[in-house]
Amino acid sequence: MKTIEDLDVAGRRVFVRADLNVPLSNGSITDDGRIRAVAPTIAKLLQAGAKVIVASHLGRPKGEPDPQFSLAPVAVRLGEILGVPVAFATDTVGESAKATVAALADGEVTLLENLRFNAGETAKDDAERGAFADALAGLADLYVGDGFGAVHRKHASVYDLPARLPHAVGDLIATEVGVLKRLTEEVERPYVVVLGGSKVSDKVGVIDNLLGKADRILVGGGMVFTFLAAQGHGVGSSLLQEDQIPVVKEYLKRAEETGVEFVLPVDIAVSGSFPDVKAGAPVEDFQVVDADKIPDGVLGLDIGPKSGELFAAKLADARTVFWNGPAGVFEHPAFAPGTRAIAQALLDSDAFTVVGGGDSAAAVRILGFDETKFGHISTGGGASLEYLEGKTLPGLAALEG
Secondary structure (H helix, E strand, O other): OOEHHHOOOOOOEEEEEOOOOOOEEOOEEOOOHHHHHHHHHHHHHHHOOOEEEEEOOOOOOOOOOOHHHOOHHHHHHHHHHHOOOEEEOOOOOOHHHHHHHHOOOOOOEEEOOOHHHOHHHOOOOHHHHHHHHHHHHOOOOEEEEOOHHHOOOOOHHHHHHHHHOOEEEOHHHHHHHHHHHHHHOOOOOOEEEEEOOOOHHHOHHHHHHHOOOOOEEEEOOOOHHHHHHHOOOOOOOOOOOHHHHHHHHHHHHHHHHHOOEEEOOOEEEEEOOOOOOOOOOOOOOOEEEEOOOOOOOOEEEEEOHHHHHHHHHHHOOOOEEEEEOOOOOOOOHHHOHHHHHHHHHHHHOOOEEEEOOHHHHHHHHHOOOOHHHOOEEOOOHHHHHHHHOOOOOHHHHHHHO
């Protein structure tokens, strides 16, 4: 894949497909990690004299403008991070976009409105998607793909647009791919994978692939209750995917046969109801119980303290760690200790540590850890997982062409 250094960008309009899909609360950005991650690529292009057009999606609007998903707050924050004004186009390929791009001088930058406000961005129909890509291509001379969190999507700005313009990868994607190769091709062992999050079904493919590669797989989060149920334990009112129990049983069997160590929590922090995480409300009937003795009528919302110690011990000798998914509802202080214990164990180890995007990356920042102390914090949880599953990612395939 070509890099930015392979392009002559001075005085040219460069379309940068970023991933600025940041969490918002009442119009305010609650985690700007993805903006900060792509800023160096944009800054490099500006310093080289490019006219930079940044584009991204945010949330899941229904193919038409929706104010709650506007990128306007992102334009403000991007300008603060870059230290330069960021012009904002109020549409994607309409009059505002055309006029804003036309007004750019060398070394200036604009951000287009949410790409998903146009139905062509996510269309399944190749012609509809291609027509939107044609319109986007009319705004630019060159394309730089740097939205790693979207490369697993066959979307117009990710997959179709690179075919219409000379293209290269940005520094962020180049870094992400290099890290993932260290997890798949050049693995230093012991290789430990920590999986959390809510659903087993979200991790089926990656577990299936990692059973032949990882030395240990540690399981936390809501998905753990399907594993406990597969072992014959009651899980109270905890999140449970009953349809995945046969799959989990097969994984546990394969792990035993192949020598991969599955590590499950030995205790669970439970509550009588799901707490209001925004208000940090008091927790109803908080208690820590043995993982094989979860009472009826309670919800498991975090791994317990003994499990945190167990996970830390299993991470202590690791040389490579991939972590995707929090251990519990870390947004509430009562159920943050498990996720905190995992993050601290990664820092305490001598391993090359990769935090696999999404909620895990947010947890690291929200819980106050120094991001620079981890080997790598990914900007794309879903993309990372699909890469580790061995899938071809459309956005990367397009950049190789």
